[in-house]
Amino acid sequence: MTGGQERVDGWDKVTGRARYAGDHAVGRAVTAVPVRSTVARGRIVRVDDGEALRQAGVLAVITPDNAPRLAEVHDAELMLFQNHRIAYRGQFVAAVVATSRQAATAAARLVRVAYEQSCHEVRLSADHHRLYEPEHLNEGRPAGTSSGDFAGAFDAAPVRVDETYRTPAVCNNPLETHATCASWDNGRLTLIDSTQGPNTVQNVLAALFRLRTDHVRVICEHVGGAFGAKGAPRANTVLAAMAALVVGRPVTCSFTRRDMFAVAGHRSPTIQRVRLGAHPDGRLIALAHDAVAHTSTLRRFAEQTAAAARHMYAAPHRATSHRLAALDVPSPSWMRAPGYCPGMFALESAMDELAVRTGVDPVDLRLRNDTSVHPETGQLFSSRNLAACLRSGARLFAWAGRNPAPRSGRRGHWLVGTGVAASTYTADVAPSDAAVSVSVDGRYSVSIAAVDVGTGARTMLRSVAARELGVPASAVEIRIGDSCLPRAVVAGGSMGTSSWSWAVIAACRDLRRRVRERGGVVPVTGLTARARTDAEVAALADRARFSFGAQFAEVRVDADTMEIRVPRLLGVFAVGKVLAPALARSQFVGAMTMGLSMALCEEAVTDPCSGDYAQHELATYHIATHADVQDVQASWIEEEEHHLGPSGAKGLGEIGIVGTAAAIANAVYHATGVRVRDLPVRPASLL
Numbered sequence: 001m002t003g004g005q006e007r008v009d010g011w012d013k014v015t016g017r018a019r020y021a022g023d024h025a026v027g028r029a030v031t032a033v034p035v036r037s038t039v040a041r042g043r044i045v046r047v048d049d050g051e052a053l054r055q056a057g058v059l060a061v062i063t064p065d066n067a068p069r070l071a072e073v074h075d076a077e078l079m080l081f082q083n084h085r086i087a088y089r090g091q092f093v094a095a096v097v098a099t100s101r102q103a104a105t106a107a108a109r110l111v112r113v114a115y116e117q118s119c120h121e122v123r124l125s126a127d128h129h130r131l132y133e134p135e136h137l138n139e140g141r142p143a144g145t146s147s148g149d150f151a152g153a154f155d156a157a158p159v160r161v162d163e164t165y166r167t168p169a170v171c172n173n174p175l176e177t178h179a180t181c182a183s184w185d186n187g188r189l190t191l192i193d194s195t196q197g198p199n200t201v202q203n204v205l206a207a208l209f210r211l212r213t214d215h216v217r218v219i220c221e222h223v224g225g226a227f228g229a230k231g232a233p234r235a236n237t238v239l240a241a242m243a244a245l246v247v248g249r250p251v252t253c254s255f256t257r258r259d260m261f262a263v264a265g266h267r268s269p270t271i272q273r274v275r276l277g278a279h280p281d282g283r284l285i286a287l288a289h290d291a292v293a294h295t296s297t298l299r300r301f302a303e304q305t306a307a308a309a310r311h312m313y314a315a316p317h318r319a320t321s322h323r324l325a326a327l328d329v330p331s332p333s334w335m336r337a338p339g340y341c342p343g344m345f346a347l348e349s350a351m352d353e354l355a356v357r358t359g360v361d362p363v364d365l366r367l368r369n370d371t372s373v374h375p376e377t378g379q380l381f382s383s384r385n386l387a388a389c390l391r392s393g394a395r396l397f398a399w400a401g402r403n404p405a406p407r408s409g410r411r412g413h414w415l416v417g418t419g420v421a422a423s424t425y426t427a428d429v430a431p432s433d434a435a436v437s438v439s440v441d442g443r444y445s446v447s448i449a450a451v452d453v454g455t456g457a458r459t460m461l462r463s464v465a466a467r468e469l470g471v472p473a474s475a476v477e478i479r480i481g482d483s484c485l486p487r488a489v490v491a492g493g494s495m496g497t498s499s500w501s502w503a504v505i506a507a508c509r510d511l512r513r514r515v516r517e518r519g520g521v522v523p524v525t526g527l528t529a530r531a532r533t534d535a536e537v538a539a540l541a542d543r544a545r546f547s548f549g550a551q552f553a554e555v556r557v558d559a560d561t562m563e564i565r566v567p568r569l570l571g572v573f574a575v576g577k578v579l580a581p582a583l584a585r586s587q588f589v590g591a592m593t594m595g596l597s598m599a600l601c602e603e604a605v606t607d608p609c610s611g612d613y614a615q616h617e618l619a620t621y622h623i624a625t626h627a628d629v630q631d632v633q634a635s636w637i638e639e640e641e642h643h644l645g646p647s648g649a650k651g652l653g654e655i656g657i658v659g660t661a662a663a664i665a666n667a668v669y670h671a672t673g674v675r676v677r678d679l680p681v682r683p684a685s686l687l
């Protein structure tokens with residue numbers, strides 16, 4: 001239930017009627033299965049497809065020697081089989097198309113690829129010779145910033161923290177792996193795709209195959225999770241379209257769980273140095289955050305790891321920097337709260353170290369360093385309620401009276417500790433279009449190329465439209481998940497809700513006006529209103545736009561084995577107006593659970609010999625299970641947001657993961673007296 005409303009698609013999902021991309025087999029669809037590189041760097045010398053082609057059911061083997069030529073797009077990961085270069089182990093080097101998945105998989109093992117292998121480098125280090133400063137970060141923000149005199153002020157500061165924190169590569173693993181069913185009809189391409197953005201896939205595939213945009217249609221009715229991995233098309237989509245072109249039949253291509261670890265994108269590992277210089281009362285004088293991450297040699301992916309440090313806390317002297325090493329690894333990509341999530345692990349761990357060094361309570365320390373203007377730019381915030389989240393969280397968690405001494409809490413053989421960390425994420429909005437129709441019998445239909453990636457977007461949009469139209473939700477039908485519908489921004493960057501609802505509200509208002517103009521009479525042919533928000537979004541006031549939150553954790557550590565349990569997590573968030581409380585709670589709790597997983601379990605390790613990840617499936621890549629997840633509570637404060645469109649909503653899908661790992665690591669310090677600066681926190685880290 002969602003605040004008294006059922007999920008629009010809940011019954012379809014729980015009864016198995018909802019069809020996901022991999023469930024579709026259009027007409028006589030056949031299957032494409034990739035052959036993946038067994039070397040991490042080098043060149044393909046020869047592909048021998050003879051034996052594979054002789055297998056029953058095999059229709060084609062696509063190789064760099066026979067693949068259709070694609071037009072160049074900026075993401076070289078999508079330029080499948082266009083050259084002989086190997087950029088990472090696991091890269092697609094060929095593909096088999098066959099009448100069944102089994103036949104294609106078996107034949108793929110028979111494709112012999114000869115390589116000329118070069119030395120590879122897959123391990124990030126803070127002094128890697130390939131490090132460079134990118135021109136800018138992914139979102140266009142500068143790679144480095146500075147104001148005041150950081151070096152001088154830090155040197156002179158009475159209290160200093162100077163520590164380095166590390167986060168490992170972590171891999172997106174939505175329940176539904178990437179899947180596409182592609183078919184061509186008279187030079188037009190239709191894709192049933194598991195994606196966060198049908199318009200993005202449409203644009204990129206049109207460019208790759210040199211098609212008119214309106215000759216590509218992308219349908220994504222249901223998507224089983226994404227977390228950023230489906231924010232842009234991946235190799236499966238290109239392979240399905242290419243294979244369908246080659247064999248002249250519809251083709252499905254879906255990633256196996258093993259494929260996910262190689263080609264679905266991952267969160268880059270980071271090495272982060274944080275320096276804090278403060279007065280003895282904890283007020284910051286100098287703050288610097290320097291981040292190192294990797295990218296691939298195919299694509300420059302410059303994550304905004306130190307970006308949160310630019311706006312979290314007041315300090316007159318400050319600096320941030322980002323450097324990247326292009327290694328022989330798969331291209332990293334978006335993963336829930338890109339940049340901010342690993343970045344805030346470092347900053348909020350360092351703040352805890354400052355609290356210990358100054359003897360100031362960690363909640364109080366953050367309150368003392370709160371700021372009402374952006375500390376680098378001087379901009380006003382669209383709304384900023386970090387302090388309210390910290391105070392509300394402290395109350396709900398019963399933080400007051402905490403004994404700050406490490407190892408001061410003990411229950412039986414458990415060492416008990418508590419920790420806090422702040423959260424933040426961007427609150428953005430992007431132009432979208434929407435159409436709303438009313439029929440003569442009073443049924444409303446809302447159309448927008450939005451996507452429900454499992455968040456409940458359909459339900460949220462229905463409730464927004466019903467409220468605006470002044471009709472019961474049951475009178476409103478929501479049509480999303482199709483690039484033919486009015487153009488919309490991706491379900492990503494925590495900006496789907498703010499962006500889509502703006503267009504939907506504008507269209508609803510226009511429709512009501514039209515109906516009023518006709519004296520309340522709807523013609524037999526019905527009425528439609530359309531809206532686009534480009535001008536309004538461009539005219540938004542110049543404000544720093546972020547959401548904020550506070551996370552509290554209680555941990556218990558077995559005094560003998562150092563086993564770590566997390567009996568309690570509490571998050572309080574300020575995300576503008578919450579449009580659908582049950583859906584919001586589910587996003588927060590899900591993200592905090594993912595943060596718990598990041599804190600204690602998740603890690604993809606590169607093997608320097610093979611160049612491959614040591615983990616390829618969920619047996620060796622550990623994630624939090626039900627038994628690990630205990631009491632997770634999320635709440636929010638009432639926040640007025642007037643600078644992000646008429647719904648007043650900031651996005652909330654990502655902020656819930658930001659700060660969770662720091663709160664847990666800080667609680668582990670409180671419980672044990674051991675500061676762990678490398679994630680994940682393991683029993684071995686505490687021995």
Ligand code: MOS
Nearest residue numbers: 228335336492493
């Ligand atoms: Mo989110 S990682 O921007 O889909």
